[in-house]
Amino acid sequence: MRIAKSSVFSAVIIISVFADLALIIAYALYPSIFLLVPTIAVVAVGAALSWREGKRLAVLAENAERAAEEADRRTAAAEALTVKLESVLRILAEQDAVCAALTDSARAARANLPNASPVADFLRAFIDTYPLPASAEIAKLRTIGKCGRLAEPLRFIEMKIPYVRELLTRVTAHSEAAVLLLSEKFTSILDKSGDTEREAKVALGALTSDVASERGLQAITRQIQETYRDGAQVVNEFLRINAENESRVKKLSTLVEESETLLHGIEEIAEQSKLIAFNLAVESAKIGKSGLGFKVICGELQRLNNQTLALSSNITTIIDSFKKNNAELSEQWLAKSRRLTGVIQGDQAKSALLEKELSDSQRIVSNLVSTVAASATSINQAISDILESMQFQDITRQQIESVQSFLKDMGNELAEVGTSLPDYGRSADERKMHQAIREKYGKQVKVSSDQEIFDLLPRRLK
Amino acid sequence: MTILNVDDSVTMRKIISIALKGKGYEVVEAENGRLALDMLPTTKPAAVILDINMPVMGGIEFLKELSKSPSYRSLPVIVLTTQGEDELRKEAMNLGAKAFLVKPFQKETLLETLQKVL
Secondary structure, eight states: OOHHHHHOOOOOOHHHHHHHHHHHHHHSSSOHHHHHHHHHHEEEEEEEHHHHHHHHHHHHHHHHHHHHHHHHHHHHHHHHHHHHHHHHHHHHHHHHHHHHHHHHHHHHHHSOOOOSSSHHHHHHHHHTTTOOOOOHHHHHHHOSSSTTTTHHHHHHHHHHHHHHHHHHHHHHHHHHHHHHHHHHHHHHHHHHHHHHHHHHHHHHHHHHHHHSSOOOOHHHHHHHHHHHHHHHHHHHHHHHHHHHHHHHHHHHHHHHHHHHHHHHHHHHHHHHHHHHHHHHHHHHHHHHHHHHHHHHHHHHHHHHHHHHHHHOOOOHHHHHHHHHHHHHHHHHHHHHHHHHHHHHHHHHHHHHHHHHHHHHHHHHHHEEEEEEEEEEHHHOOOOOOOOHHHHHHHHHHHHHHHHHHHHHHHHHHOOOHHTTTTTTTTTHHHHHHHHHHHHHHHHHHHHSHHHHHHSSSSSGOO | OOEEOOSSSSHHHHHHHHHHHTTTEEEEESSSSSHHHHHHHHOOEEEEEEEEOOOOOHHHHHHHHHHOTTTTOOOOOOEEEEOOOOOHHHHHTTTTTSSEEEEEEOOOHHHHHHHHHH
């Protein structure tokens, strides 16, 4: 209740005057001269006293008015502080949720990192240093109440904000460095995989070229197979001719034997003719002159027989020689022929095996190269997908920048709220709070001195 | 064929470069709109891939500057940004952008869009 100073003063004066008038009227009604002067004196004293009291009351009223104004001001400040505190608590809760989500994402990503990789080890160590401690402070604030001991916890939270902002900056920087390192490694693998894919496709093309093409392995294999088949035909022809020759040799031996038989027959005939010629000579001698013709004929016959026998003897000699040579030759030739046939047949078997193995190898190599080409294509696609997924680092970076801006605004709001509290930033434990924060969060942010943290604080708090 | 890749993120520039170089494009990079404008006369790109949120000069401002230049007014620009709001899309297209893609992008989509605008 506000009471105007002048109103109080006026009221006192008015009451005093009315009291004095009342006395005077009372005295007038009951005149008694010997009471007038003391009455007037009393009235005067009363008026003086009233005047002084009035002044004192006016001063009191003024003080009361000032106190009331002050109380109103403090009440309004407290109400404003309450509203701001509620918004700060809400912002802190949102920040806590965002930071918790970031922590969960980072920890989920950590679980999917490969085991044996220096880059993955670095990321794991980094993720393990994630802080994000706002919940305990928020709980403390909620239990404290709307007025009273807020300065210290508010100041504590405000001092932590630069650490969190700095940590978020380092999250962005470190994650960007890690992603760049990974992308360079994957790019290198992608290049090599691309080369492998191209070479595999070229090799596959060479393997599966058209039959008419001279460069295709299939064509070459087919040519080799045809060559082997042609060679086999030649060999078979050779073997057939060889077998025919063998039978001819045998037949020749048979003919030689038959010739010998004929010669024996001729010799027998010649011997018989000789005998006949002798008998004719004897008969011609008996006949006398008439038998002279017979004698000539006998002589000729005998000469013929002698020639025949001589010829037969020569032929026999030749045949014997031929037979001997033929036997030796045919024996050698047959032995060599049989050896060669054995070798050729062995080679044929090997060639057939080689042809089969060549055909199988060509099929295996074709399948292998197809598999390599397909694998290279799959690897390329997988690496491309991984590189695309690294876009999320940039998206996360932008979200972190939003959080940093958000924290900066929150820091400013806390500072604004805090300075309306009389003991804000003047706690005897200010230095201890600072030290506690540095010990708890300084390692994660890797701040090495108070000066660095001092530099991080908003200017108005320095 | 040269493509100018404008993005303040090193990671995004790397990813886009890998995608484009894989298809035989030459890629030059700028980390903000101001640098990109300075590079236009020397690099003579056939198209620009442009982010929106960048320091110094953002994508919208770059498009405005480009639209004022008779030499580069018709240069094909593909906007590639995390912000997919319709208002931003309309603003970019009104300023002359030929396409508007939202991150994260698919490599095939970017390459097809680039082929369409060239």
